[in-house]
């Protein structure tokens with residue numbers, strides 16, 4: 001299976017690759033330009049999942065048959081392996097290309113709508129592992145996009161039955177929270193919005209940080225569902241993991257005018273700045289602890305301590 005990390009950063013890699021190596025395109029680059037169809041609806045997404053499941057069943061059967069007549073070192077075996085790998089890649093690309101474009105937020109400084117490609121159908125597709133996929137937007141203020149996922153009383157996260165699901169998904173706590181470290185920048189604004197997931201079974205709270213001017217990237221934090229962030233430092237692929245503390249008490253930040261919001265189901269995505277009492281995201285009931293979904297079961301993993309400031313991945 002193509003690594004989700006490579007999948008997420010393929011555009012960057014491609015640019016660097018051409019610049020430095022001037023090589024012909026890889027199979028991925030060739031498949032990437034194919035037409036894959038319009039963005040998924042629930043029905044076409046389910047049809048896609050059935051197609052992928054049939055593909056996996058079919059290859060499992062072909063490998064079982066081949067085991068009877070040839071060894072894993074044989075040319076037949078290697079050729080079937082390559083073929084399966086290429087189809088895997090094509091289906092991954094189809095998933096990424098056909099993710100719906102969803103409006104997550106709006107910049108309070110330049111009014112740009114913040115759109116991302118994301119998987120709202122359940123909680124176990126690749127997009128829940130790597131986070132919402134950026135689309136080209138022209139806003140110089142967006143800094144960090146964090147989030148929470150309220151299960152709305154369901155005991156487990158909703159999953160459409162399928163063969164390939166991501167084993168570990170980290171969608172944050174159930175209710176909105178603040179990263180106090182980012183709010184220490186006086187120009188930082190947090191815009192809270194919401195997004196129905198799995199046809200409203202769950203609710204995502206989108207926590208988007210904007211600043212004018214934006215602090216250096218090294219001061220950012222990992223985005224929603226992700227475990228690291230790019231520091232965009234002098235090294236091409238420098239990255240880091242923040243251990244930022246969470247604060248679930250929104251009111252002091254609202255009182256200071258650092259939290260804005262977009263009302264649920266507001267199709268105009270109007271950024272509301274006051275009065276603080278009208279903010280619909282304060283004191284919501286729900287679990288104030290990070291969730292981790294492991295094979296579709298929810299676990300609670302506490303809150304980050306804030307110390308040390310960085311987690312050393314090595």
Ligand SMILES: [Zn+2]
Nearest residue numbers: 107110139141
């Ligand atoms: Zn902006």
